[in-house]
Amino acid sequence: MNITWRLAWRNLWRHRRRTWLTVGAMIFCNVLMVFLISIQLGSYTMMIDNTLNAATGHLQVQHRGYLDDQKMRQTVPAAAALAERLRGTPGLQSVAARASAFALASSEERSFGIQVTGVQVDFEAGVSTFPGLLQRGRYLREPLADEVVIGSVLAENLKVDVGDEITLLGSGLDGSFAAAIANVVGIVETGIEQVDRSVAQVALPWFQQVFAMGDHGHVVVARVNDLEGVADAVVRVQQQLSDPDLVALDWDTLQPGLRQAITSDMASAWFMYGTLIVLVAFSALNTQLMSVLERTREFGVMLALGLGPGRLARLVGIESLIMAALGLGIGVLLGALVVWYFHLFGFHLPGMEEMASRFNLPDRMYPEVSLVSIFWGPGTVFLGVLLAAIYPALRLYRLQPVEAMRAV
Amino acid sequence: MSAIHCQALCKTFRQGEEVITGLNNVSLQVEKGEFLCLSGPSGSGKTTLLNALGGLATPDSGEITVGEHRIDQLSKGALAEVRLRNIGFVFQAYNLVPVLSARENVEFVMQVQGVAAAERRRLADAILEEVGLTGMEDRLPAELSGGQQQRVAVARAIVSKPELVLADEPTANLDSKSAAELMGLFVALNRDRGITFVIATHDSRVMAYARRLIKMVDGVVVSDEQQAPQF
């Protein structure tokens, strides 16, 4: 090891307690940040997945304007055929067409206005988790059967169970009166009350018949293999759309709240992290300044011997670097252990279930283990500590050897 | 060419309201291989003169030439370079880097000079042997006596083979025996290597070793005499 590094290392341990307190502040801050950021990123991923997997998918083809107005006549012509065609697009995992219409659903005892969705029985499971969340009964099977699957709360409100009939009243695409009777074959429970209160799915062809839609649908939903590839997929899908009225939209456009919720949560989290990082940097600044000031005499001798102030500044910089590296290394190690533990066993905050379900999160969270989640926070602390060395190092340039040697 | 040539050096300090004269029109010529003592009471200007010769303090007026370098005209960086290569410094005791061993204290300066690692170690050990510290290379300053610490400082000062060594009260804080040993080392280095020594001191034990003795009072050279060293 080079003498400068050896010197820096030994200088750090002249005040063992001071160095450990400074490094301790970094370690504490780092462990905390590794843990919080991992939980945060983990919950963002879950939030995105859970929200998009439920029904939205990663991208959708819609009639221009449908997203805002959701009017019945804003259709996608030949929706099932388009879905079939898009299935060959590279990067897309699964594609399914849907149509939806408003209808008054009545059982013997109750009536509710609901949004009925026609889905492709064979493909819906690829773009939505509903088919897998059956509480009772079975999912839709036949494309033309008069069958409906509804959410558990809706079933309760309508006072119907599997085997009962509900009447659907609405208007068709052509403005005609649409009416049909469907058998409840399955009841879905997602655990999210809002969804369980509103979901009602029927087979797409049957839907098109009842609501006089012809071969039209309202959206073609797709999931991609890799969330990072959504932008490319949107471009590829858009290129295949010959109808100028159709647009391919990514999840960010479909659910603008999602990314913004993440952004605003990030902002407030980073306010907290920023505060901690600046405080740690102050702590390091104080330590380095002390260590420079108390060595004034020593530095004076070195200057007199002909060492330039730049060399002394480098020495102080190396000392900070070692401290920062210790904080980084130990902090990341401990932080990673904590994160790893919770990654295996999950993290549960009692009393947070309500908050969690509002953002489509389960009540047990699993932190994300990745280089980013682990090194993001500590890396910033590392940089902050190095920045804090600038002021003490600069003071060395103002040092006059003769006066410095006279200092006590 | 002489070792040191200075002409009409003046330097004043401010201490509170008072203006203190550090050097008042001092001129001095030192030949190569001289062994010279600057003496005088504190505040006489001897340390100021020494600092000026080493480029640690810039005179208000006057010229200083050390070897071939015009000290008063060099930039700070160039001065540092001259001190690093051409001038050796020995200060009062306790001027070693406390966390470096004897060998590392010597090596540290050489590293700055850009000497290769293996060469550094060889030179450091040789020079430590020369100052009589064989076997103590790995001790930290705190584990050495005051005299031994000063010998490490001497080793550090001469390792770059300077033509000139400036020493400021090198025997302060030393007992008589250590002081005598240190002066013996200075004399030997002066004799064997031809290094010019300028020593500022008010220790009469030190003055006895000098071949030339300059007395200063209030920034003025009051006497400048050759003398026969008593040892």
Place this chain on the structure above:
Amino acid sequence: MALALNTVATLAWRNLWRNYRRTLIMLAAITLGVWAMIFMSAMMRGMTDSVIGNGLALLPGEVQVHHPDFRRDPSVVNRMPAPSEELTGILDSPPVTGWSARVRVPAVVSSERDSRGVVLLGIDPQREAALGSLPQEIIAGRFLESADDRGVVLGASLARRLETELGKRVVLMSQDPDNNVADKGVRVVGIYRARLQGTEDLFVYAGLTPMQAMLGIGNDVSEIAATADDYRAVSQWYPQVEAAAGDNLEVLPWTELDSYLGTLLKVQDGFTLVFMVVVFLVLAFGLVNTLIMAVFERVREIGLMQALGMKPALILAQILLESVFLLVLGLVVGNLLAWVTIKPMESGIELSGVAEGLEMAGMSATLYPTLDVRDMLMATLVVLALGLVASILPAWRAANLDPITALAKN
């Protein structure tokens, strides 16, 4: 003793400024920490107020009375009679500042072009005004004038989706208690804008009396909502309402009506404290460090004082006082800084860039940070109390130095 303390205080103060750079850096750190604590609390409070305020405006009220089955099954079947005299007695007296009995049923509203499922509210506008649950803003036409008003007021987003407008007719359709379709053509007399777009799509306002007539339920209502204008105080008065309502009705405070909001309030208070403690812990490392250094530099001096006969307790007091001076200075500046920075922001910060994300959390796009003296007090208390605890170790070490060794130290 008082004199001694006086001397010690002077000493502590002067010592603080001996190494003024270190003191200033530490002071800056404490100030920043305190500021961040209060700033974060103000933001959190503003956020919580916004979410809860929006939530309560939607609920509405802080206490609601329902048929026991209504919340699970919000049908017209689960209705209740108009409030009894005993209940109105409670609702008309303080601290209740407003209450309203309303019809609230799921319904379908159809225009010539389209239909949508909504929640139909049959209300008395005067009572709703006292409750504070009127729509944010009427952007066209007027709001309902009385409980007998025969018009209907739609949200702007709903009107757009139905392709209807002011003055046009729409059909309201719901079910009567016998599950027959109850419908009625009404004229759109007003369009409102709400803070959240979801609200505009969901709620349709109509007069109480015409709705009761349409549904054939006489004077019955679906819910009674009451407010006392301070959501934190609800636990003090809702038991009286509960007693007056009798056993056949369900009376719940907002914390249970919307458990998300209830949790949020708890989480906010908890998080604020946790944040303060975490910030303090990071500060504490620096504080302890500064004190240890201050003691370390003065070992000789302290030894001298001991040799001169100063009692260890006074030395302890001196170091603690030094810490207290530092903390108090930091607290004063930090609190002032927080006041100065937050006060101008209380008129609102525009966050429209992430409006939809905030809507997901139930917040409006404008955040109103709320500087609360309680938060300032809490931050001050946390810093002072924990700061003293952290200072005890260095102070204790100083007080227990051995004078001989201390004096001998170079």
